[in-house]
Amino acid sequence: MELSIFIARTLGVVYLTVGIGLFLFREVYILALRKILDSPGYALLGGFMAIVGGMAMVNYHNYWVNDWRVIITIIGWIALIKGILILLFPLYFDWFKKLLLVRIGKGLTIVIVAVGLFFTYLGFLN
Template sequence: MDSFSEYIDLSTYLARTFGVIYLAVGLGMFLYRESYIVLFRRLTENIDFVLMGGFVAVAGGMAMVSYHNIWVNDWRVIITIVGWIALIKGLMLLIMPGYIRTFRGVLLVRYGKYLTVAILLFGLALSYFGFF
């Protein structure tokens, strides 16, 4: 038992981690919708949070792209795509911080319900791949 890979491979670890995160966020959005709407609006109005989110997204996305850039025809490609999306999103937030304001309407009642369901389903799928 010398290394992490003897316990669990990186794809499975990331699927478990992101699966739990997406399930928690989706459940939070389902149970406390108004709180998430207020939080998202506050985050988009505060440039400090936008820039910090950009730094975190670039760091996480770059790590995933560097260590999990696996383009295969199975579920593991989902992790790779999430990494690339995080990297691109982070770069956009750092280059054009005001761009985030275009997504304010996403959490409105009309779109927010679909987003909540999509996040929950994505979390379920990743959790399934990671744990089963």
């Protein structure tokens, strides 16, 4: 359970920080995201980072249980699969770029903050 708490704390701080940053400085985030998505080097680096983070979670936190810890496992698998796909097919993610830039509205920001609050609660207050 200690590992689950550590990951929940980390994810909580990351998601809350990004979510609040999106609320306060949406234009800056969108501009930075466009520059990142338009650079093949950054896309490959992001894929590499997703594989490393996903593999860490899959290897050390692969808990298919009937409680909140399974969410961490699912996030790890999603990160791993996303990273593999980005590195295998870097030119085929134009549709993903367009979707991400269109969907980075207030709804997505609210979801990011909610996920951050959820993990922060589980990591620090539970």
